[in-house]
Structures are given as C-alpha cells and as structure tokens.
Amino acid sequence: MTPTIGGVETSPIPVAGSDGTQQTGRQATALRRTLHERGLRMTPQRQLVLDAVRALGHATPEQVCTQVQREAPAVNITTIYRSLDLLERLGLVRHTHLGHGAPNYSVHEHEHVHLVCHGCGTVTEVTPDVMSGLTERLATEAGFALDVTHVALSGHCRACRDRDDR
Amino acid sequence: MTPTIGGVETSPIPVAGSDGTQQTGRQATALRRTLHERGLRMTPQRQLVLDAVRALGHATPEQVCTQVQREAPAVNITTIYRSLDLLERLGLVRHTHLGHGAPNYSVHEHEHVHLVCHGCGTVTEVTPDVMSGLTERLATEAGFALDVTHVALSGHCRACRDRDDR
DNA sequence: CTATCTGCAAATCTTTTGCAACGGA
C-alpha cells in the first residue's frame, strides 16, 4: 500500500539511494537515534524537514514548508514550525536573524557567519575565524561571550557597491 | 482652548523649556525644517515619536507607542509605525534587529553596536571601533561593506555567564 | 483651500495553541 502522511498519499520515504545523491539513509538512522535517546519519536515529517533545511542551505520556515510539501503536500506549516524548533533543540539545525524579522534556519554542521546584503538580499557565508579578533575584544572589554553564528552581519556586497557607483 | 490631537485633549505641545531639560524647542524647529525641505508636514505626533525614541534609547514600536501615549493618549499605533518609518527615511532614527523579531529603534546620533544577551535579554552598547578590525577584514577578504550598526551581536553577558556556572 | 496626515477598522502575515485523531515503539 502506498504510504500516506496525514491521510494524503505521498511518495515512499526515501531510504538510502543507489545513485549516491540520496542522503536520507544513514542520516535517517542518525536522526532516529538522536530522537530515541531523548524518548522522542522518529517521523517522516521530521526527516523531511531536516532534509529540506539541508537541501536549501538556509531558509525561512515558509521556504522549508514549500520544499517539504513538494514531497508530502499534506504536511502542515504548524508541523514545520514544531519540527524546526525540535531540531534546533536537538542541535541539528540552528537559526539566525538575517534582519527584517524572518528567522532563517540552516543545518548546524559547519559553523559560519552570515553576511546579508542590504542591496540584493544575498546571503554569503564566511568562516567564523574572521570574528576571532572581535570575540576576544568583546570578552575582555565588555565581558561578553559572543555567539558568532546567531546573528547575521548587514552591509553591502561587492556587486551592490559597484552598482551603486561606490 | 486646550489643544487636541485626534479629537482627544492632550497636554500642550512642549516648546522650549526654561529648566533646560525640556529638549523639544530647538529640536522641534530642526525637525520642522527637515520635514519642510522635503515637502512634508510638521505634526505633534511626529515630534512626540522622535522625543519618545530619544527618551527611551532603544525601543520597539510598541514601547514607543506607550511612551507617546503618556503625553497624547489618542495617538494610534498605526501612526507610530508610519512616523518611525518616516523618521528613519529622514535619517533621524535607525532600527536594528536584536534577534527574535522585534525591530528596535534608536536615535541616529552616536553610532553604536548592540550586544544582546541571550540569557537575560539585556542590550548593551559598545562603540563601533571594536568592529574596526572586522570591518577591514570583511572588506578585503569578502568585498563586503559592513554596516556596523544595523544588526546586533548575540551572546551572553558577564552576569549570565557567571550564573550559568561558566 | 488643498494636499498631507491621522485615527479607526479591517486585512495581512507570521507564529502559536488547543484538541481530537493518528501512529510509532
């Protein structure tokens, strides 16, 4: 029988592809274990949300929802919010505020700092070590332990600076 | 006759105090001129919003509204939003995103960087020169012109670090 | 007098919550 989610037919939940691009197999096991360690349950929705964040790089809950619904149209936006929240508490994803107000989720693998261009909205990533000097200064001068990855830095990217004649 | 705003009685609009603490006088003229230069009109509401931001240091639209309504209870939240937006386009105030989603307005006089504590929510200000090294690195390494004041930095303040046993 | 502003109400948009039904383990 065709599997369903929320009473609506969906594609089978992907499990280990033979083409090498399907990444759900081994990682699904990892997610399951992480959940079970805390007495939580593995569900297709949670896997789909994690996969979506992974596929999109960084995305708003809205964008994650759209991505998930390509696979499973019946998944509700509520579940997206709840899953993102859960995955974040599990340390698997992380959110930053890229200005405006839309929170932005990304997988918590390689730590990075977000640079958001005010001109074109592009998000660039740089390694956290550009912040090292600042981190130390804030620690000594203000006693402040900087969380390098949580909030993005705003400014203008090279392209927009050129376009704006400066 | 007692002046009214929106049909509701209010205190007279402050104009130049003799005690030296009332700041509305000369600055009201400045605001008026700035507005007139662009064909816009001076209104009590706009002055009150600017005064509120000035008095509060940094505040959300909601907080600005509460402050304004202490003087003029009839001023609508809609007007707060519209005025903040206008004052920002005039370059008189500025907003930053302190995480979560609540935009935060402050007067655009002394530039500063916001440090937001994730533990207690406290906002600290530091001078932008702590960012100088970073600004240069981003410019040369990523071609990115950093806008130092627009987005806050997250982390934990000294008090919260101590309280959390580390 | 006239175009700009404001207040009010309603519309939007995003995120959260209550609850009955569903479904992992």
Added chain:
DNA sequence: TCCGTTGCAAAAGATTTGCAGATAG
C-alpha cells in the same frame, strides 16, 4: 496499548492598508 505527534482550526501578535475626516501651510 500508550503516549508522543500531527493536522486542522482558531487564536494571538505584529504590521499594513483603505478610507473618511482632520489639519498644517
């Protein structure tokens, strides 16, 4: 079976918009 999860609908909170009346210049 048991209890965590989900979908749905409705609530809640923040911001925006349409419009008629008020008002600055």
